[in-house]
Amino acid sequence: MVTRIATAMLGLLLAGTACLTTAADDPTAVVRETAERVLDSLRTDRSRYQNDQALFGLVREVVFPRLDRERTAQWVLGANWRTATPAQREQFITEFSDLLLRTYGTALRQYDSEKLNYLPALAAGEGKATVRTEIIRPDGPKVSVDYLLTNRSGEWKVYDIVIENVSMVVTYRSEYAAIIKRDGMDGLLKQLADRNHSVNS
Template identity: 35%
Template sequence: MKTKQYLGLVIVLLGLLSVTAIKASDLLPPQMAIQEASDKLQQKLQDKAFSQNFAQVAQFVDQTIYPHTDFDKISELVLGKLWGTASSDEQARFKREFQTLLVRTYSRAFVEFKDWTVRFLPLDMPNGGNKVVVKTEVLQPGLQPISVNYRMLLANGEWKAYDIMIEGVSLVTNYRSTFSNEVKTKGSLDAVIDGLAKRNAEALAANNS
């Protein structure tokens, strides 16, 4: 994935954006779920002292995006066929470490990137449907808009994101390819999870030093 596109993806998932084009009162429930996380993160972004404490930022980002993100479904989709053959312990460990990976990545973006806006596009939402694609564009001064679409699922009365596509590239597909190759290289899913846990621990320790 190109650097510009990846950074755009990180920013959008975090919701570090000002909403334009569609009034907040006109947003539909799936769009409102995205904006709710955006509003909370934007408020914290104003506090420079808060932004300098990476551990605090990561904890807040986790708490903010978790209610609007289906990490169970994302983890299952990312592992694909490997999920069905994984033990319950491996599934739980992978979900935990993969969530940590996403949160620390987005937390770093939360600290470093601020000057973006997002535009919600009209939503095609069938009556009674429990799946929808929320289409947005990331706007940057002097650059072409970046297309970012959220795949969302209605579960227990709440809309949650389970994939994000930027310029047609899926987060789930991208990570699935990465982890599939790692399993082939390391020989087992357990070894991949161990490596991911080690990288997470090292990255968090470096950011907090």
């Protein structure tokens, strides 16, 4: 699962190789602009971002504002979101965000010579859109990566990533539902917290 999400996050990074178009009401431009800011930082001071703290700080500052982390967390938990307490929901958003943070950082370090091809974006209902891309790899088949965005408050934000027709939200929902069924919501939160702590310590 981590490999799949890292591939998708790498696709978000590669979006920066396309021409930059700033338009708050254009979901494709949002993806491009976010990635371009990350790439500019890495190109300007790559040695600085070999440090995890600096790299993760860059992701929090530039990428996280473009992610609808609350909606993603809600959809990942599915029916379990409704039965979770407010405190459990808040903790899940925090722990799940930390997981995405580390995954994106991993993807940044994997960047090599891949290129990105944009396909026509699709409207997915009012306030929703899909930015369709293909990662072109020099040593393998192309990989389709779609970014699902929502506009709830005048800003386009990513809430799901679909890699080769496999949804990040659906995959995590299946994995976490099994854990919750076995160990309860607190059991899932403990697993996520322990995993994040072991990586960050």
